[in-house]
Amino acid sequence: MLIDKEAFNPLSEEMNHYFSRGINERFAHEIAHQYWGHVVKMPSYDEQWLTESVAECCAALFLRFVKGAPEYDLLVQRWRTKAEQATAASAIPIANELWNGSNNWERYRYRTGLIYDKGAYLLHCLNQEVGDKVFQTFLKSYQATFRWKFGTTEHLNGLLKHLTGTDHSAFFEHYYWGPELPPKPAPLPKAP
Ligand SMILES: [Zn+2]
Numbered sequence: 001m002l003i004d005k006e007a008f009n010p011l012s013e014e015m016n017h018y019f020s021r022g023i024n025e026r027f028a029h030e031i032a033h034q035y036w037g038h039v040v041k042m043p044s045y046d047e048q049w050l051t052e053s054v055a056e057c058c059a060a061l062f063l064r065f066v067k068g069a070p071e072y073d074l075l076v077q078r079w080r081t082k083a084e085q086a087t088a089a090s091a092i093p094i095a096n097e098l099w100n101g102s103n104n105w106e107r108y109r110y111r112t113g114l115i116y117d118k119g120a121y122l123l124h125c126l127n128q129e130v131g132d133k134v135f136q137t138f139l140k141s142y143q144a145t146f147r148w149k150f151g152t153t154e155h156l157n158g159l160l161k162h163l164t165g166t167d168h169s170a171f172f173e174h175y176y177w178g179p180e181l182p183p184k185p186a187p188l189p190k191a192p
Helices: 013-018 023-032 049-067 069-086 092-097 104-130 132-145 153-164 169-176
Strands: none
Touching: 023 049, 049 069, 049 104, 049 132, 049 153, 069 104, 092 104, 104 132, 104 153, 104 169, 132 153, 153 169
8 A cells, every 4th residue: 555745744735634534544544445445346436435435434443443432433523524514515426426616625525525424424323223243244244245346335235134134225315315414413421
């Protein structure tokens, strides 16, 4: 894996944004692409979230494992904030079609907010719902089933149903195909 000096000292605003999650997360994200992108491939740019959001999700799970929950929680907060800023602009599958000829920065922000952040946030919500053990089995099964093949969101949904017994089609309909965001979780009660 090659990462040039721009990663350590971003010169442009766009690159600053790209690396804003920190160099550890960026390295973990790029390494995760060896699994999500190279081993399991995206069939088209309509499903780019299958590589970018899943790489984000796995990078965050890795950082939670080596650095602890606060690091992970911070990434989830960032995904949520950036997803909130982008969700009304489009839906994840058509985020690459976004066009604003007079404001490329805005286009970039919405596109990444959907394909990287909103998708990763949706995966976090699914992880919360099914629990770590099932979620990790889901990721491993997806790798095993689609090794050197093209994955699709439809297959991902089918595998989730197979493993959990629950049909998540409505979840994908609202939040992946549609411009909605899952409701914000209620804050945890303060310890006495
Ligand atoms: Zn990436």
